[in-house]
Amino acid sequence: MKKAIAFTERNIKELTRDPLSYIFCLGFPLIMLIIMSVINESIPPEAGMTLFQIGKLCGGIMIFGQTFIMLFTALTVSQDRAGSFLVRMYATPMVSADFIAGYTLPLFIIALAQGLITAAASFVISLISGGEFSIPGALLAVAASMPSALMFTSIGILFGTLFNEKAAPGLCSIVISLGSFLGCIFFDAEATGGIMLTICKIFPFFYCSKCARAAIALDLSGESFLIPLAIVSAWAAVLTGLAALAFGSRMKADLS
Amino acid sequence: MYTIETKGLVKRYKTKTAVNGLDLTVEEGELFALLGVNGAGKTTTIRMLACLSAPTEGEGFVQGHSILTDKSGVKTVIGISPQDTAVAEKLTVRENLAFIAKVFGLDSERSKARVTEMINMFGLGEYENVRAKTLSGGWKRKLSIAMALLPEPKVLFLDEPTLGLDVLARRELWRAIKKLKGKMTIILTTHYMEEAEELSDRIAIMIDGSFAAVGTLSEIEEKAGAKGLENAFVAIAERGSEE
Numbered sequence: 001m002k003k004a005i006a007f008t009e010r011n012i013k014e015l016t017r018d019p020l021s022y023i024f025c026l027g028f029p030l031i032m033l034i035i036m037s038v039i040n041e042s043i044p045p046e047a048g049m050t051l052f053q054i055g056k057l058c059g060g061i062m063i064f065g066q067t068f069i070m071l072f073t074a075l076t077v078s079q080d081r082a083g084s085f086l087v088r089m090y091a092t093p094m095v096s097a098d099f100i101a102g103y104t105l106p107l108f109i110i111a112l113a114q115g116l117i118t119a120a121a122s123f124v125i126s127l128i129s130g131g132e133f134s135i136p137g138a139l140l141a142v143a144a145s146m147p148s149a150l151m152f153t154s155i156g157i158l159f160g161t162l163f164n165e166k167a168a169p170g171l172c173s174i175v176i177s178l179g180s181f182l183g184c185i186f187f188d189a190e191a192t193g194g195i196m197l198t199i200c201k202i203f204p205f206f207y208c209s210k211c212a213r214a215a216i217a218l219d220l221s222g223e224s225f226l227i228p229l230a231i232v233s234a235w236a237a238v239l240t241g242l243a244a245l246a247f248g249s250r251m252k253a254d255l256s
Numbered sequence: 257m258y259t260i261e262t263k264g265l266v267k268r269y270k271t272k273t274a275v276n277g278l279d280l281t282v283e284e285g286e287l288f289a290l291l292g293v294n295g296a297g298k299t300t301t302i303r304m305l306a307c308l309s310a311p312t313e314g315e316g317f318v319q320g321h322s323i324l325t326d327k328s329g330v331k332t333v334i335g336i337s338p339q340d341t342a343v344a345e346k347l348t349v350r351e352n353l354a355f356i357a358k359v360f361g362l363d364s365e366r367s368k369a370r371v372t373e374m375i376n377m378f379g380l381g382e383y384e385n386v387r388a389k390t391l392s393g394g395w396k397r398k399l400s401i402a403m404a405l406l407p408e409p410k411v412l413f414l415d416e417p418t419l420g421l422d423v424l425a426r427r428e429l430w431r432a433i434k435k436l437k438g439k440m441t442i443i444l445t446t447h448y449m450e451e452a453e454e455l456s457d458r459i460a461i462m463i464d465g466s467f468a469a470v471g472t473l474s475e476i477e478e479k480a481g482a483k484g485l486e487n488a489f490v491a492i493a494e495r496g497s498e499e
Contacts (some may be wrong), residue, residue, distance in 0.1 A: 002358060002361055003358075003359050003361070005358070005382060006355055006358030006359045007359070009355070009358075010344055010351075010355050013344075013346060013347055013351065014344060014346045015344040015346075015389075018346065035380070081362050083340060083342065084338040084340035084341070084342035084433075085338065085342045085343070085344065087308060087336075087342060088337075088338055088342035088403070088404075089340045089359075090308055091306050091307070091308055091331060091334065091335075091336045092331060092356075092359050092360065093328060093331050093332060093359070093360065093361075094359060098316055176280060254308075255307070255309065255310065256309070
């Protein structure tokens with residue numbers, strides 16, 4: 001466990017000392033939060049468009065921010081693999097589980113901080129714009145979005161393990177675009193319904209944002225909160241298993 | 257018991273045999289150089305001994321630990337400085353060393369003492385709070401070796417430690433390596449003749465994955481019938497290609 005903690009500390013330092021991680025993991029989601037709030041102010045009430053109201057927007061942006069954590073995980077893993085750093089670490093008593101824990105924990109901590117900051121910013125916006133916003137709901141959303149943070153971190157580890165440092169970020173960008181679209185972060189598939197909603201429901205992103213939004217609204221019903229949370233948790237468990245398997249196999253291949 | 261012993265060590269890739277039946281013994285405290293041109297099999301040999309690559313055939317022991325069946329035992333007695341500088345770029349010099357201390361499970365007091373010892377040994381004091389990415393190639397290489405030495409390994413593997421360094425940085429690193437002689441067993445790979453000549457107790461000339469000659473400098477010169485390591489290397493290599 002000490003080895004995993006040492007590796008976690010190293011990864012936290014590497015991430016927090018990269019200015020890009022602040023721009024993408026924090027700056028960009030906050031900018032989107034502000035822009036969408038401004039757009040919301042311009043939407044007439046008779047349009048019945050509630051997606052960008054701060055109570056709903058906050059949950060979506062929490063998930064949107066996590067997609068960038070996936071990107072940074074993929075970058076960290078693929079860059080470590082590209083250089084000799086992992087070779088040195090392979091020659092230490094560290095085992096595959098130490099590496100997985102060491103890559104996952106820092107991003108988990110950053111996701112938690114990111115969620116809290118998004119919640120705080122949303123609260124400030126709600127005070128300015130006068131929108132409805134529940135602080136206990138936002139805190140619950142931060143907690144409820146941890147399975148999705150684990151899921152995105154696992155996708156990042158998977159891409160960073162399977163692809164090189166040039167391909168992995170590109171693939172993550174595709175997932176970011178798909179995630180924000182199919183996760184209904186910037187459009188409301190439940191309002192449009194039809195084939196679009198069916199497609200959205202195939203992927204986990206839809207349930208990530210649905211769960212976070214329900215938590216903020218303190219709607220803890222099975223359909224809005226518990227079932228989406230269970231689906232996201234199942235995806236997270238499967239993808240974490242796959243990431244661990246992929247990293248372990250890659251490590252074995254590197255050492256063969 | 258030899259510190260390092262290999263019996264018929266072979267590493268075969270799909271179309272190429274990188275290492276071909278190495279029988280090697282290295283005594284405790286020796287500085288043993290693997291000398292050869294690029295692709296001779298030096299790094300592959302080190303990688304197998306450090307459990308970073310599995311041999312296709314043969315067996316090897318490091319401090320009595322089998323590289324096939326006791327990899328965790330091997331990893332507790334070795335330190336390695338890979339060919340490319342393997343440091344955490346955004347961590348400071350001190351943080352890089354402290355990180356390795358934690359990975360090897362040193363307690364806080366021992367960790368602080370060893371980190372300071374390494375900083376002093378390699379003259380890294382001026383840069384201890386500087387991030388590794390801003391260091392020059394020579395200082396990075398020193399840090400990389402200091403990281404390998406921190407857990408007090410019995411066997412140190414240095415893979416092309418002065419590759420790409422300017423002449424002054426190379427000489428400075430030689431002085432640092434000389435200070436380590438006798439304190440531990442060191443396996444060094446190089447393709448610089450003067451480096452092997454300057455630092456080693458014994459030298460193995462590797463050609464196409466095999467040992468063409470093993471011995472002290474004078475033994476190799478005698479075998480080659482030529483004076484100086486470079487002349488001896490050329491004579492042995494040419495003889496090998498004629499055969």
